[in-house]
Amino acid sequence: MSDTAISVQNLGKKYVLLHQAQGGGKGYVALRDVVMELATVPFHKLTSAFKSPLSKPEMLPSGRSLQPSARSSTEEFWALKDVSFDVKRGDAVGIIGRNGAGKSTLLKLLSRITKPTRGRIEIDGRIASLLEVGTGFHPELTGSENIYLNGAILGMRRAEIKRKFDEIVAFAEVERFLDTPVKRYSSGMYMRLAFAVAAHLESNILVVDEVLAVGDAEFQKKCLSKMQNVSKNDGRTVLFVSHNLSAVRALCTSGILLEGGQIKKIGEVASVLDAYSSSVQATAQVVFPARTEIPTITRIAVDQEGLERGDLIVDIDYQLPFPIPMLIPGVAVSSPSGVPVFGSNPVFHKEGYTSPNTLNGTIRMSVLAPAIFSGTYKLSIWLSDFHKTYDVRLDAISFDFKPHQRPLNLPNLEVIGYLDPCATWRSIK
Numbered sequence: 001m002s003d004t005a006i007s008v009q010n011l012g013k014k015y016v017l018l019h020q021a022q023g024g025g026k027g028y029v030a031l032r033d034v035v036m037e038l039a040t041v042p043f044h045k046l047t048s049a050f051k052s053p054l055s056k057p058e059m060l061p062s063g064r065s066l067q068p069s070a071r072s073s074t075e076e077f078w079a080l081k082d083v084s085f086d087v088k089r090g091d092a093v094g095i096i097g098r099n100g101a102g103k104s105t106l107l108k109l110l111s112r113i114t115k116p117t118r119g120r121i122e123i124d125g126r127i128a129s130l131l132e133v134g135t136g137f138h139p140e141l142t143g144s145e146n147i148y149l150n151g152a153i154l155g156m157r158r159a160e161i162k163r164k165f166d167e168i169v170a171f172a173e174v175e176r177f178l179d180t181p182v183k184r185y186s187s188g189m190y191m192r193l194a195f196a197v198a199a200h201l202e203s204n205i206l207v208v209d210e211v212l213a214v215g216d217a218e219f220q221k222k223c224l225s226k227m228q229n230v231s232k233n234d235g236r237t238v239l240f241v242s243h244n245l246s247a248v249r250a251l252c253t254s255g256i257l258l259e260g261g262q263i264k265k266i267g268e269v270a271s272v273l274d275a276y277s278s279s280v281q282a283t284a285q286v287v288f289p290a291r292t293e294i295p296t297i298t299r300i301a302v303d304q305e306g307l308e309r310g311d312l313i314v315d316i317d318y319q320l321p322f323p324i325p326m327l328i329p330g331v332a333v334s335s336p337s338g339v340p341v342f343g344s345n346p347v348f349h350k351e352g353y354t355s356p357n358t359l360n361g362t363i364r365m366s367v368l369a370p371a372i373f374s375g376t377y378k379l380s381i382w383l384s385d386f387h388k389t390y391d392v393r394l395d396a397i398s399f400d401f402k403p404h405q406r407p408l409n410l411p412n413l414e415v416i417g418y419l420d421p422c423a424t425w426r427s428i429k
Contacts, residue, residue, distance in 0.1 A: 004087070005123070007122040010118065014078050018074055090235040094249075101259055103258055111131065127205045143174050144178040147169070154203075155201070169196075195223055246337070277335075284301060311369060312370050317360075318360070322359075327363075334395070336377075379399065
């Protein structure tokens with residue numbers, strides 16, 4: 001039997017992006033514009049406007065065409081390009097990188113969800129994949145029924161599912177809700193059940209994307225322990241994508257750093273994490289697209305002048321589709337390697353905070369002279385209320401903190417950890 005579980009050679013995945021021409025009515029027409037204009041003409045124009053694409057393009061009253069113009073162009077985008085690596089049987093491999101680096105695309109290719117544009121993938125064994133929360137669940141079926149359905153989708157035989165059923169239910173901690181349709185489950189319950197099914201599948205390779213962020217800290221620890229067990233004790237191969245670098249360091253023995261769809265570094269996990277940390281560049285702000293169906297963080301900005309004074313001031317722009325009586329933002333500060341430093345939200349510090357009463361606005365968090373040593377730090381931001389979390393931006397932005405030098409600046413003074421407690425020392429005898 002070969003010692004190699006996964007072999008990837010010159011793997012590439014290409015997507016074709018369509019760019020519409022801008023200005024002059026030369027590009028596509030929005031449906032809103034079509035409806036508004038057709039409302040001014042007789043009804044028969046409505047039917048003729050949506051003829052087959054093979055028919056002659058229909059003109060709107062304004063003279064614009066419903067068909068794409070010749071000026072529309074396409075662009076090739078390589079989500080992955082020339083990726084090659086081997087994974088040994090029983091290895092736990094952490095795949096890290098910035099958003100858009102190609103991590104999820106790589107896992108989808110390895111799980112045979114999408115086909116590669118070029119290259120070769122050789123897999124020795126059966127794969128269990130957990131790429132999205134609740135993938136393969138039917139919302140109208142109960143938790144019990146979905147265990148059998150999801151297990152079958154992952155390739156488990158009915159006898160195998162029946163044998164593992166009690167273990168799956170106990171691990172997921174959903175005994176009371178087995179006869180409840182999963183459409184009534186919280187996202188955390190969804191994730192627990194989905195992970196439990198995938199982790200108990202008798203597979204050779206376990207592939208886990210960034211889904212553990214949905215669970216609470218206790219269940220994340222439980223999942224990591226399970227993955228460590230299947231890797232070290234059962235000899236199964238684990239591929240783990242996560243922005244939680246501490247979890248990657250604890251679980252994985254080797255790592256792959258992706259950047260722009262290509263491998264920047266591959267090797268022992270500590271060296272890969274160090275390479276990723278050194279590539280983190282401090283940024284002043286980051287903007288996110290709004291999602292109309294849920295409360296959304298649309299912008300995060302760090303006050304650079306505040307940092308120069310030794311203060312941490314963070315502005316969080318939000319957009320709400322509906323009023324929230326108590327909107328609770330949260331901020332977590334961590335090191336480049338993912339070690340938590342501190343966190344805060346208005347529930348801990350109620351004084352001076354009033355929940356905003358607008359659907360769009362900005363919330364500011366200020367920490368004057370935070371007791372941390374100089375260095376680069378990362379911010380994770382979330383929006384919630386007392387009942388659920390709406391939007392989470394993990395490691396969304398980084399900042400360089402350089403507090404004022406102490407009056408006594410001794411050379412070669414070792415700094416331990418991240419917190420600077422500014423302790424007072426004096427001789428009492």
